[in-house]
Amino acid sequence: MNYIIFTDLDGTLLDHRSYSLEKAQEALKLVKENKIPVIPCSSKTQAEIEVYREKMGNTDPFIPENGGAIIIPKNYFRSLPGKENNHYIKIELGIPYHIIIDILSNIKKSTRAIIKGFSDLTPEEISVITGLDIVSSELAKERSYSEPIIIEGDADAIHEVKEKVSSSGLGFLEGRRFHHIFSPTVDKGKAVRILINIYKDNVSNAIKTIGLGDSLIDLSMLEAVDIPVLVQKIPEQYDKRIQLPNLIYADGVGPEGWNKAVLSLLR
Ligand SMILES: [Mg+2]
Structure with a gap:
């Protein structure tokens, strides 16, 4: 077999x-x-x-x-x-990364919540949040099809971002520390x-x-x-x-x- x-x-x-x-x-x-x-x-x-x-x-x-x-x-x-x-x-x-980042940057401008994605964070910042070492954090930043984000704000703010992500045609998966933005297909x-x-x-x-x-x-x-x-x-x-x-x-x-x-x- x-x-x-x-x-x-x-x-x-x-x-x-x-x-x-x-x-x-x-x-x-x-x-x-x-x-x-x-x-x-x-x-x-x-x-x-x-x-x-x-x-x-x-x-x-x-x-x-x-x-x-x-x-x-x-x-x-x-x-x-x-x-x-x-x-x-x-x-x-999946949808290419640059398109995901473009859509996210438009959403950032239209919401009061503060959104920080891996593309905005340094390897040092990612390391502190995830517990990955610096080298692993650098590798985690080399993304092609999805973006983990942090949303600073209350539950309403998170809900608002979620709605905007979904209506823009991307998927939103709620996580504990990071939420994930990806191709829903x-x-x-x-x-x-x-x-x-x-x-x-x-x-x-x-x-x-x-x-x-x-x-x-x-x-x-x-x-x-x-x-x-x-x-x-x-x-x-x-x-x-x-x-x-x-x-x-x-x-x-x-x-x-x-x-x-x-x-x-x-x-
Ligand atoms: Mg697992």
């Missing part, structure tokens, strides 16, 4: 606090020995995901910014349409489905897909795969908003659950 693994990073393959994938090493080793592709599918940017691909020795395609694009190493598949650069073929699905699941079809066309029709996630944003990805796996967010607790008939509940938080679930699926 040919497996492909799609995985969220933060809180799933990577520890929620330390961003370490140490606890998943045993399963990652088995996956590598069996030449099973591992496709990171994350809210992180291309530049951020590349750091973790390097750490894992991973050379498979990946999906940055919640489905904003599918990035495939050149020569990975026989033939593919897409935008080529030195290393990759890029299938772009893309999500992880759409990108995953497109990439699964590319594998079927180029590799084999008989592939079985595994997906691992921890949060609501992963739901569309988990719906798109054959074997959806949910890891714990904190000990013994899963994101209850994710309900699927064939969902496998991994026995552990983040990378520890990832490790156990993948080992038991492959053995």
